[in-house]
Amino acid sequence: MSGEGGWVPPPYPYDRLDDLRPQAEAHDGGAVDLSIGTPCDPPPPAVVAALSTSGAERGYPPSIGSQRFRRAAVDWMGRRFGVDVPLAATAACVGTKELVVGLPAVLRLRTPSKDTVLYPAISYPSYEMGAVLAGCRAVAYADLAAVDPGDADRALCLWVNSPGNPAGQLDDLPAAAAWGRAHGVPVLSDECYAEFTWDGLPHTILEGGLDGVLAVHSLSKRSNLAGVRAGFYAGDPALVQYLMEVRKHAGLMPPGPVQAAAATALEDDVHVDEQRERYLQRLQFLAGVLTDAGIPTTIPRGGFYLWPEAPDGDAWALTGLLAAKGGALVSPGEFYGQSGAGHVRIAVVQPLERLELVARRLSS
Numbered sequence: 001m002s003g004e005g006g007w008v009p010p011p012y013p014y015d016r017l018d019d020l021r022p023q024a025e026a027h028d029g030g031a032v033d034l035s036i037g038t039p040c041d042p043p044p045p046a047v048v049a050a051l052s053t054s055g056a057e058r059g060y061p062p063s064i065g066s067q068r069f070r071r072a073a074v075d076w077m078g079r080r081f082g083v084d085v086p087l088a089a090t091a092a093c094v095g096t097k098e099l100v101v102g103l104p105a106v107l108r109l110r111t112p113s114k115d116t117v118l119y120p121a122i123s124y125p126s127y128e129m130g131a132v133l134a135g136c137r138a139v140a141y142a143d144l145a146a147v148d149p150g151d152a153d154r155a156l157c158l159w160v161n162s163p164g165n166p167a168g169q170l171d172d173l174p175a176a177a178a179w180g181r182a183h184g185v186p187v188l189s190d191e192c193y194a195e196f197t198w199d200g201l202p203h204t205i206l207e208g209g210l211d212g213v214l215a216v217h218s219l220s221k222r223s224n225l226a227g228v229r230a231g232f233y234a235g236d237p238a239l240v241q242y243l244m245e246v247r248k249h250a251g252l253m254p255p256g257p258v259q260a261a262a263a264t265a266l267e268d269d270v271h272v273d274e275q276r277e278r279y280l281q282r283l284q285f286l287a288g289v290l291t292d293a294g295i296p297t298t299i300p301r302g303g304f305y306l307w308p309e310a311p312d313g314d315a316w317a318l319t320g321l322l323a324a325k326g327g328a329l330v331s332p333g334e335f336y337g338q339s340g341a342g343h344v345r346i347a348v349v350q351p352l353e354r355l356e357l358v359a360r361r362l363s364s
């Protein structure tokens with residue numbers, strides 16, 4: 001039975017690369033997939049061991065996260081950013097994509113008079129999708145100072161993402177928090193790439209206080225645990241409390257063994273330092289290769305994506321060329337908004353040997 005006049009999901013961005021995949025795979029050595037930002041490096045052995053030894057399989061896990069998981073998150077924020085966040089203002093989520101996409105619907109329950117989600121014009125597509133799935137208006141902004149006052153009045157939330165996916169920029173988080181407070185709009189700060197900040201120290205929006213802001217953190221990138229689905233959120237106590245209560249009713253909870261593994265991962269920083277080295281080395285190597293191939297490419301200020309402009313402005317053509325000649329799958333910038341349509345995004349989520357293979361193919 002088909003729906004009538006209902007919403008039809010658009011093609012999933014990465015499925016649109018399916019036509020290019022055979023060309024990349026035809027190369028000796030196969031395709032080098034640099035499209036989705038999915039980690040390829042192993043998580044620490046102690047984290048993997050925690051998945052099978054926690055004893056947390058039988059009972060229902062706490063939706064808000066175990067004391068140990070939340071304590072590990074609070075302690076990590078203290079170590080990494082120098083912020084002192086109360087345990088009561090910190091809670092677990094099942095990876096952060098479900099939180100990102102689900103937040104507008106929950107915020108709308110809380111404030112039915114508002115209906116607009118403001119999100120960066122070049123960004124991770126889930127900010128817009130969360131608005132669409134909640135029946136809200138999704139309004140992209142390029143510059144906070146230029147947000148239409150009518151949109152600000154109607155805003156349920158404003159998303160920021162620093163370091164940013166895909167462009168690797170670092171935002172002025174204190175300015176975003178101040179904008180939100182001035183307009184009475186909660187600022188949701190997606191900080192999943194904070195550990196991979198290359199220009200200066202990492203920052204969280206919580207450094208300027210908890211009032212009116214929410215920081216969202218993922219274990220996926222930090223600890224190579226995208227398959228485990230663990231993250232957390234922290235910030236404005238009243239907002240966190242509301243989210244915790246709604247999410248309990250909705251049955252949203254990371255599995256018990258996952259919570260144990262996430263705590264173990266957050267308690268350790270050594271593996272993150274090692275991962276930082278890997279990403280930085282790959283970013284530097286591939287930026288050099290692309291620049292030598294006539295595609296000027298700079299290192300981002302944060303994150304693990306390169307974001308070069310297609311030399312003739314045609315990002316789909318560059319995506320096709322990299323697949324055909326380099327055997328590499330990358331993402332055309334329009335996946336991240338029309339304003340990004342002249343760029344491609346290249347995730348350095350393959351070992352150096354695989355990137356060297358792409359380099360040899362491009363130079364042959």
Ligand SMILES: Cc1ncc(COP(=O)(O)O)c(C=O)c1O
Binds near residue numbers: 217231
């Ligand atoms: C900016 C941004 N936010 C959130 C996520 C979601 O991460 P996860 O659901 O694995 O926590 C991603 C994943 O690519 C991302 O790039």
